[in-house]
Amino acid sequence: MSEAPRMPDECGVPDPMPLMHPVMRENFGNWAWHDRPRPGVLHHVAKSGAEIWTIKAGTQRQMDVYTIRHLCDIADQFADGHVRFTARSNIEFMVSDQARVQPLIDKLTEDGFPVGGTGNSISMISHTQGWLHCDIPGTDASGVVKALMDEIYQDFIHEEMPNRVKITTSCCQINCGGQGDIAINVQHTKPPIINHDLVANMCERPAVVARCPVAAIRPAMVAGKPTLEVDEKKCICCGACYPPCPPMQINDPVNSKLAIWVGGKHSSTRTKPTFHKLVVAGLPNNPPRWPEVADVVKRILAAYKEDGRPWERMSEWIDRIGWPRFFEATGLPFTRHHIEDWRGGRSSLNTSSHVHF
Amino acid sequence: MALKHQTPMLDQLESGPWPSFVTGLKRLAESEDKPYADMMQDLLGQLEYSYTTRKGFWKGGTVGVRGYGAGIIPRFSEVASKFPESSEFHTLRVQPPAGMHYDTDTLRKMCDIWEEHGSGLIAFHGQSGDIMFQGSTTEGTQAAFDALNEIGFDLGGAGAGVRTSMSCVGGARCEQSCYNEQKAHRMIINSTLDDMHRPSLPYKFKFKFSGCANDCVNASHRSDFAVLGTWRDDMKVDQEAFKQYVAERGRKEINDQVINMCPTRALSMNDDDTLDVDNKSCVRCMHCINVLTKALSPGDDKGVTILLGGKRTLKIGDLMGSVIVPFKKLDTEEDFEELVELAESCIEFFAENALEHERIGEMVERIGLINFLDGVGLEVDPNMVTHPRTSSYVRTDDWDEEVAKWEARKGAVAAE
Numbered sequence: 001m002s003e004a005p006r007m008p009d010e011c012g013v014p015d016p017m018p019l020m021h022p023v024m025r026e027n028f029g030n031w032a033w034h035d036r037p038r039p040g041v042l043h044h045v046a047k048s049g050a051e052i053w054t055i056k057a058g059t060q061r062q063m064d065v066y067t068i069r070h071l072c073d074i075a076d077q078f079a080d081g082h083v084r085f086t087a088r089s090n091i092e093f094m095v096s097d098q099a100r101v102q103p104l105i106d107k108l109t110e111d112g113f114p115v116g117g118t119g120n121s122i123s124m125i126s127h128t129q130g131w132l133h134c135d136i137p138g139t140d141a142s143g144v145v146k147a148l149m150d151e152i153y154q155d156f157i158h159e160e161m162p163n164r165v166k167i168t169t170s171c172c173q174i175n176c177g178g179q180g181d182i183a184i185n186v187q188h189t190k191p192p193i194i195n196h197d198l199v200a201n202m203c204e205r206p207a208v209v210a211r212c213p214v215a216a217i218r219p220a221m222v223a224g225k226p227t228l229e230v231d232e233k234k235c236i237c238c239g240a241c242y243p244p245c246p247p248m249q250i251n252d253p254v255n256s257k258l259a260i261w262v263g264g265k266h267s268s269t270r271t272k273p274t275f276h277k278l279v280v281a282g283l284p285n286n287p288p289r290w291p292e293v294a295d296v297v298k299r300i301l302a303a304y305k306e307d308g309r310p311w312e313r314m315s316e317w318i319d320r321i322g323w324p325r326f327f328e329a330t331g332l333p334f335t336r337h338h339i340e341d342w343r344g345g346r347s348s349l350n351t352s353s354h355v356h357f
Numbered sequence: 358m359a360l361k362h363q364t365p366m367l368d369q370l371e372s373g374p375w376p377s378f379v380t381g382l383k384r385l386a387e388s389e390d391k392p393y394a395d396m397m398q399d400l401l402g403q404l405e406y407s408y409t410t411r412k413g414f415w416k417g418g419t420v421g422v423r424g425y426g427a428g429i430i431p432r433f434s435e436v437a438s439k440f441p442e443s444s445e446f447h448t449l450r451v452q453p454p455a456g457m458h459y460d461t462d463t464l465r466k467m468c469d470i471w472e473e474h475g476s477g478l479i480a481f482h483g484q485s486g487d488i489m490f491q492g493s494t495t496e497g498t499q500a501a502f503d504a505l506n507e508i509g510f511d512l513g514g515a516g517a518g519v520r521t522s523m524s525c526v527g528g529a530r531c532e533q534s535c536y537n538e539q540k541a542h543r544m545i546i547n548s549t550l551d552d553m554h555r556p557s558l559p560y561k562f563k564f565k566f567s568g569c570a571n572d573c574v575n576a577s578h579r580s581d582f583a584v585l586g587t588w589r590d591d592m593k594v595d596q597e598a599f600k601q602y603v604a605e606r607g608r609k610e611i612n613d614q615v616i617n618m619c620p621t622r623a624l625s626m627n628d629d630d631t632l633d634v635d636n637k638s639c640v641r642c643m644h645c646i647n648v649l650t651k652a653l654s655p656g657d658d659k660g661v662t663i664l665l666g667g668k669r670t671l672k673i674g675d676l677m678g679s680v681i682v683p684f685k686k687l688d689t690e691e692d693f694e695e696l697v698e699l700a701e702s703c704i705e706f707f708a709e710n711a712l713e714h715e716r717i718g719e720m721v722e723r724i725g726l727i728n729f730l731d732g733v734g735l736e737v738d739p740n741m742v743t744h745p746r747t748s749s750y751v752r753t754d755d756w757d758e759e760v761a762k763w764e765a766r767k768g769a770v771a772a773e
Binding site for chain 2: 005006007008009010011012013014015016018019020021024025028029031032033034035044052054058059060061062063064065066067068069071072075076081082083084085086087089091094112113114126128129130131132133134135136137138139140142143146147149150153173174175176177178179207210211213238240246251253254256266267268269270271272273275285287288289309310311342343344
């Protein structure tokens with residue numbers, strides 16, 4: 001009789017305590033205050049008097065084992081053998097002795113890992129999988145991020161923005177990258193192109209019909225085969241039908257464009273959380289460095305950097321100056337497509353005599 | 358070893374100051390003594406092909422490990438005839454330790470495992486928080502999982518089930534932490550693992566845990582069930598430290614950047630340069646505490662606010678999470694168990710009442726918050742709304758009974 005197959009140990013979320021830097025473990029829940037001695041470095045002081053310095057560095061997120069071992073070597077030699085990652089794929093090294101901060105910064109910088117991403121900097125762009133691994137991507141993710149981080153590198157390693165800037169990218173309109181002060185998302189402009197030979201076999205048709213936000217999909221027969229068809233006048237080209245039905249191809253090398261959104265904010269700090277708003281669409285999907293996208297992002301960042309007041313996030317800056325000045329300051333056009341016509345859209349209209357001149 | 362495919366587009370992503378993932382991919386492809394080298398040669402070829410054609414070439418499928426119905430993201434190449442060695446390139450989604458802490462020993466073991474069983478390419482982390490071990494063959498997937506499972510790591514979520522979760526650094530390093538984020542994270546997820554590993558919910562369900570309103574893991578919008586730290590007594594003010602800030606930075610800066618930025622006008626500077634706080638008006642937004650870290654801090658009577666229903670566009674449009682529990686203590690084991698029970702009630706109600714492919718926020722939008730609150734046994738609270746209704750289209754026959762319930766709840770709180 002053969003041996004019974006190994007069944008999983010459903011151990012769930014690992015306990016971080018054994019993995020955590022000992023100073024953090026010993027002072028868990030008992031910290032007093034912190035400051036930022038320089039960009040890329042946090043200094044936390046515990047109620048016990050213990051201190052810890054955190055050195056934050058950017059990574060490429062999609063890491064080969066050589067890079068990870070390299071970071072481990074740095075952690076073993078220059079820190080205390082512990083690291084953590086932030087939600088935006090930055091790596092953090094912790095040291096309990098101030099004298100070890102500078103050598104660690106020097107080593108990371110020398111080895112090509114930029115130290116920064118703290119406070120009022122532009123942190124690492126949160127990104128998705130793109131052409132590297134996703135089954136429905138309109139564009140790449142890692143490449144867009146690499147190209148943009150090269151462009152805004154100086155604002156990662158310095159803290160010179162009005163407040164922190166969170167940028168996100170997403171390769172389709174599902175928007176896995178999430179809300180951002182600036183969000184760069186694929187925006188399709190043409191209805192799906194349907195391969196009628198494959199729909200019946202590959203798609204659960206009622207589920208696909210139900211998936212459409214504007215009820216533009218209906219069952220049909222084409223050349224004697226059951227399939228689906230799209231009312232192209234109603235279609236908003238969102239691509240929601242494509243994941244459950246791959247023969248409804250939404251991605252197109254020319255017509256899948258990039259759009260830029262601004263003013264998303266997750267925190268409840270000062271203002272309540274906000275969604276990002278469309279400011280530009282129709283940008284070409286132009287690998288390997290997406291220069292048209294980078295140009296718009298840099299224009300928005302420059303206007304915000306120039307005019308934003310300390311602690312104002314992108315959304316708060318625009319709230320203060322008003323949308324007319326935002327479009328003026330960035331040189332971007334305002335079109336009919338900026339006016340919301342989705343459900344609840346009326347709440348975005350100006351229902352007052354407050355007008356910016 | 359030379360590269361098998363020319364990659365002129367990707368080559369352009371090797372220059373510039375930011376670390377290059379392309380350089381890493383090439384290094385894996387050039388490791389001719391490693392089992393993954395051929396796979397990564399063709400992977401680079403397919404990625405370059407995507408860059409030149411501006412199209413993606415992966416399709417899903419069915420790949421799993423014994424005992425689980427989720428956690429592996431299958432990827433089969435649609436251009437396998439051109440790039441046969443990377444025709445199978447699946448991802449293992451693996452749950453990170455709460456707070457994403459690692460020691461180098463653990464990371465090195467992960468590298469060794471992935472070098473033996475996978476492609477050598479790992480992402481720290483995906484958007485839901487998973488460690489993504491990207492690039493295994495169908496055959497290699499089980500062995501890779503077994504090895505990772507042996508060192509204490511478990512698969513995360515995918516599909517219509519509970520998803521992998523994230524918690525902020527919290528109590529491990531942050532003085533603004535208002536509860537034990539990692540404990541809440543581990544208790545909730547580890548008690549809902551069945552719905553993660555064998556997904557059978559209407560659609561995905563995400564939990565996230567942030568220690569304060571700064572919400573460093575983006576729980577409010579990016580989770581169906583967001584647990585955010587807060588406190589209900591007065592915030593703490595070290596007046597001497599505050600005066601020191603005023604002396605160093607000047608009154609104008611403190612007024613402009615702290616006092617006047619308070620969203621509820623709860624702050625004012627006294628004539629002697631001390632701080633006056635109207636704690637009843639404060640909404641615990643964290644701004645002043647963020648700016649004046651040495652002078653201001655959260656109070657002692659800490660706990661959490663719970664928001665439900667955050668999600669992105671599909672299908673009805675974006676939804677922020679909204680308050681379903683304004684305040685809950687999270688000190689004792691019993692408190693944590695109550696939190697887990699609430700999470701389980703929400704999942705249960707979701708499983709029974711949501712339509713297929715409907716998120717819980719969309720379900721609440723469809724049935725109304727009141728029906729949801731009744732379903733999970735929560736009482737209404739004015740903190741759940743921005744303002745009361747503006748429409749008169751409502752039946753109020755039972756107004757007196759509802760007022761009696763409110764009075765009874767108020768009486769019960771007063772008696773505590």
